[in-house]
Amino acid sequence: MSKTTAPAAQRSTYRHGDLQRALLDAGIDLARGGGPAAVTLREATRRAGVVPNAAYRHYASRDALLQAVRRAALAALAVAIEDQLARLRTTADAAASARASLRAVGSGYLKFARTEPGLFRTAFSVPDALQGAAVAEKAGASGLNPFQLLGAALDRFVDAGLLPPQRRLGAEYLAWSAVHGLAMLIIDGPLRAMSPSQQTLVLQRLLDMVEQGLVTPEGAAAVTAGRK
Amino acid sequence: MSKTTAPAAQRSTYRHGDLQRALLDAGIDLARGGGPAAVTLREATRRAGVVPNAAYRHYASRDALLQAVRRAALAALAVAIEDQLARLRTTADAAASARASLRAVGSGYLKFARTEPGLFRTAFSVPDALQGAAVAEKAGASGLNPFQLLGAALDRFVDAGLLPPQRRLGAEYLAWSAVHGLAMLIIDGPLRAMSPSQQTLVLQRLLDMVEQGLVTPEGAAAVTAGRK
DNA sequence: ACGATATGTGTACGCCATCCACAAGCACGA
DNA sequence: TCGTGCTTGTGGATGGCGTACACATATCGT
Numbered sequence: 140m141s142k143t144t145a146p147a148a149q150r151s152t153y154r155h156g157d158l159q160r161a162l163l164d165a166g167i168d169l170a171r172g173g174g175p176a177a178v179t180l181r182e183a184t185r186r187a188g189v190v191p192n193a194a195y196r197h198y199a200s201r202d203a204l205l206q207a208v209r210r211a212a213l214a215a216l217a218v219a220i221e222d223q224l225a226r227l228r229t230t231a232d233a234a235a236s237a238r239a240s241l242r243a244v245g246s247g248y249l250k251f252a253r254t255e256p257g258l259f260r261t262a263f264s265v266p267d268a269l270q271g272a273a274v275a276e277k278a279g280a281s282g283l284n285p286f287q288l289l290g291a292a293l294d295r296f297v298d299a300g301l302l303p304p305q306r307r308l309g310a311e312y313l314a315w316s317a318v319h320g321l322a323m324l325i326i327d328g329p330l331r332a333m334s335p336s337q338q339t340l341v342l343q344r345l346l347d348m349v350e351q352g353l354v355t356p357e358g359a360a361a362v363t364a365g366r367k
Numbered sequence: 368m369s370k371t372t373a374p375a376a377q378r379s380t381y382r383h384g385d386l387q388r389a390l391l392d393a394g395i396d397l398a399r400g401g402g403p404a405a406v407t408l409r410e411a412t413r414r415a416g417v418v419p420n421a422a423y424r425h426y427a428s429r430d431a432l433l434q435a436v437r438r439a440a441l442a443a444l445a446v447a448i449e450d451q452l453a454r455l456r457t458t459a460d461a462a463a464s465a466r467a468s469l470r471a472v473g474s475g476y477l478k479f480a481r482t483e484p485g486l487f488r489t490a491f492s493v494p495d496a497l498q499g500a501a502v503a504e505k506a507g508a509s510g511l512n513p514f515q516l517l518g519a520a521l522d523r524f525v526d527a528g529l530l531p532p533q534r535r536l537g538a539e540y541l542a543w544s545a546v547h548g549l550a551m552l553i554i555d556g557p558l559r560a561m562s563p564s565q566q567t568l569v570l571q572r573l574l575d576m577v578e579q580g581l582v583t584p585e586g587a588a589a590v591t592a593g594r595k
Numbered sequence: 596a597c598g599a600t601a602t603g604t605g606t607a608c609g610c611c612a613t614c615c616a617c618a619a620g621c622a623c624g625a
Numbered sequence: 626t627c628g629t630g631c632t633t634g635t636g637g638a639t640g641g642c643g644t645a646c647a648c649a650t651a652t653c654g655t
Contacts, residue, residue, distance in 0.1 A: 155634080174498040181611065192613085193634050201612060260493065265555045270402040270485070286557055309572035312549065312558070316573060317541060319556070320548020327493045328547070329514055330540070344537035345544060352580030383603080409642060420644080421603050429643060 159197040161187040166208040171257045175264040178205055202267045212262035216251045217283040223247030224288070237295035238350060244292045245318050245346050246339065248285065252322040253335060259326060289314055293353075301354050310353045317349050387425040389415040394436040399485045403492040406433055430495045440490035444479050445511040451475035452516070465523035466578060472520045473546050473574050474567065476513065480550040481563060487554060491547075517542055521581075529582050538581045545577050 155161065165183040180201045184191045198204040223243040230236045252259040293311055296302040302310055324330040325338055333341070383389065393411040408429045412419045426432040451471040458464045480487040521539055524530040530538055552558040553566055561569070 158633080174493065176495070176498060179611070180613090190635055191611090192636085195613080196633055257498070260498075263551070263555065265402065265488065267404070269555065270404060270488075309569070309576060312552075312569050313545060313573050313576045315552055315557075316545045316548035318544075318548070319551060320544035320546070321540065323491070323547060323551055324540075324543060327491065327497065329543075341537070341540050345541050348537060348541045348580035349576075350580075352576035352578075386602080407642070408644090418604055419642090420605085423644080424602055 170261040174257045175261045212258040216285045219251035220247035220288050233299035237299045240292040398489040402485045403489045440486040444513045447479035448475035448516050461527035465527045468520040
């Protein structure tokens with residue numbers, strides 16, 4: 140009876156359907172709660188109702204799973220940024236809307252870091268392989284990169300004539316560094332204790348100064364004139 | 368013979384002398400090579416020539432040891448910054464020397480991040496206790512904090528009349544964020560692949576823009592006038 | 596000289612990643 | 626239709642890790 144026809148219950152669970160996806164989801168959930176250190180093969184498989192070794196059919200190692208979670212976290216950050224961008228009302232004033240979109244990117248970035256610290260930390264955690272020394276960069280460049288979104292906001296500054304193209308690259312690094320650095324300092328740095336309202340206020344002032352650093356004197360003059 | 372007077376060799380290793388320090392040194396060495404994940408109680412005790420549990424007489428947990436290593440790494444970063452500051456030639460021009468010291472802090476910060484990525488990552492890694500949610504901030508504030516050094520550089524901007532005091536706090540956040548963020552992006556972010564020479568060039572331009580963001584229009588005018 | 600205290604040892608448990616051999620389901624061709 | 630072979634999950638084992646508990650040994654104050 141048990142030999143020729145296996146019990147249906149056992150057979151139904153033997154094939155999971157989409158274990159790869161289930162493991163990834165479990166990993167994301169773990170990262171959300173406890174950062175990269177919390178995503179463990181055994182717990183992920185446990186949540187998927189499967190034996191630990193089953194994971195190896197879909198991910199070469201724990202680090203491979205973590206890498207997938209990292210990509211997902213990065214994508215989630217990008218979505219959060221796009222959310223903020225979508226909130227913007229369209230305006231005819233190119234300069235104003237360029238500034239607005241930079242602010243949207245910044246606040247989306249920060250909001251994600253604050254509301255999903257585990258995922259944020261995971262997104263920027265270091266793969267095991269890189270811990271020691273430099274490693275040849277892999278392809279990557281999957282769609283919807285947060286930094287690309289920030290770059291797009293800078294494009295609008297260039298289009299609006301606020302930022303001369305030859306200063307574009309330096310401006311990009313400044314904006315990346317400022318926003319990312321602020322998020323890091325707020326997440327686990329000396330700014331951790333600040334209240335959320337104060338944090339957004341700091342972001343506002345920081346972006347003011349970034350703009351002041353970005354905008355070429357002539358551009359700034361033009362804007363000031365236009366504002367009056 | 369073996370009862371009344373124990374053999375000297377055994378007695379000499381039973382008391383380690385300064386195991387606490389030895390464990391910390393081992394931990395620092397491990398962090399240097401492999402980042403925070405590499406500092407493990409068992410390996411540290413192994414290097415100190417002692418059994419794993421001995422560590423618990425000096426550190427309450429692995430995380431406690433890691434915390435000590437973090438503090439040491441932070442102090443090492445501060446030393447690297449002071450090194451760069453010490454290289455500066457003294458000048459009468461207050462404005463010029465303020466700018467120079469900001470640059471020194473920035474390049475010290477970045478140089479440390481590049482030459483000691485393991486320690487840098489360890490310095491800013493997150494204690495286990497904080498991984499999930501916010502936690503009441505402990506005292507900390509030990510001497511020689513990198514961020515205090517950056518603050519001191521900004522003091523000189525204020526003293527030189529380049530930065531109005533009421534903009535001081537925002538300026539501090541901008542400078543922190545920009546420098547720290549750039550270091551992060553270079554260590555494990557999208558700027559990892561850049562050559563060191565290009566990285567320092569980016570730092571230069573970034574600091575230019577930070578200054579431009581810092582300096583009040585009147586101050587800038589004064590400086591420009593003075594330069595001519 | 597002796598007892599309290601600090602420091603290191605031994606043994607053990609549970610969690611983890613990972614390796615190997617095996618079994619169960621499925622897909623496709625003889 | 627019945628294999629035959631590939632994919633996916635299982636079982637069992639190994640070694641590393643943090644950590645708890647009981648024990649041994651050195652040192653120090655009285």
